[in-house]
Amino acid sequence: MPDIQWEAxxxxxxxxxxxxxxxGDGNSYIAVAGQEDRPLTDSRAALQALIRDIKAxxxxxxxx
Numbered sequence: 001m002p003d004i005q006w007e008a009x010x011x012x013x014x015x016x017x018x019x020x021x022x023x024g025d026g027n028s029y030i031a032v033a034g035q036e037d038r039p040l041t042d043s044r045a046a047l048q049a050l051i052r053d054i055k056a057x058x059x060x061x062x063x064x
Contacts, residue, residue: 009033010055020051 004021011017017033028047029039042050 004029004036004039006031006036010051012054018051018054020047 004023006019006021009017009019019033021029028044031039
């Protein structure tokens with residue numbers, strides 16, 4: 001497992017909390033808070049777009 005620097009959790013109302021992280025090579029990760037040992041990985045741009053949509057309420061179906 002790479003050394004990932006995790007940001008503070010993002011928690012929506014009544015939903016699970018998510019965390020975003022970056023490793024030393026610039027790869028981005030997203031994980032459910034508390035399950036950082038099983039992150040999803042994708043390009044930084046793709047994960048940023050996903051998080052923007054979640055925060056804007058356009059991806060609420062992903063949080064259920």
